[in-house]
Amino acid sequence: MLENIFHQFSLLEALGAAFGVVQVILSRKNNVNNYLFGIAGILIGIWIYFQHKLYADILLNLYYLIMSIYGWFYWKFGKKQKETPISYSTKKNYFTAISISVLCFTLMAYWLKFHTDSDVPIWDALVAAFAWGGMWLMAKRKIENWIFLNLSNLVVIPLLVYKGLYIYAGLSVFLFIMGISGYLKWRNIYNQNKLNDLKTT
DSSP: OHHHHHHHHHHHHHHHHHHHHHHHHHHHOOTTTTTHHHHHHHHHHHHHHTTTTTTHHHHHHHHHHHHHHHHHHHHHHHHSSSSSOBOOOOOHHHHHHHHHHHHHHHHHHHHHHHHHHHOOOOHHHHHHHHHHHHHHHHTTTTTHHHHHHHHHHHHHHHHHHHTTOOOHHHHHHHHHHHHHHHHHHHHHHHHHHHHHHHHHO
């Protein structure tokens, strides 16, 4: 019985990880369809995290779901009914992303510590905090989203190992590597777009 349950979760975890891999590869390539694969992985992740009492990660995935839908529309149309280009964050963007992260951490840490049976409230809250800020920046197509998301990955890797979610931990290692690659890729795309704009003016 337990072996069957473990096998089932392993398959679900592997499937969710596979969707996550495709999503981040498409994100790195600046492909808007990354959000479609992300949504599928999010829904699987919510179920798995619930079974392991990672409640902040459940809320994080619900936030991912909302931001993925918003991000898909924003990438496709933006404010000018055309695709929004990659850009660097302004001071206002930084302030918003940091504020989201700090507020998320404060609320999550309190809720997890005093209102749930989580045994890792601070670490779980920290993972969610960086990711919330990073997903907001990604939805806005800001290069710095990779930095915030990688800070989240650095914290979540040992947390997932502690929880025995080794496939997701391996996925997070992959996401960290792809985060570095994605940052460099987006920077190159931004520079190339700027060069093309100069050539056409």
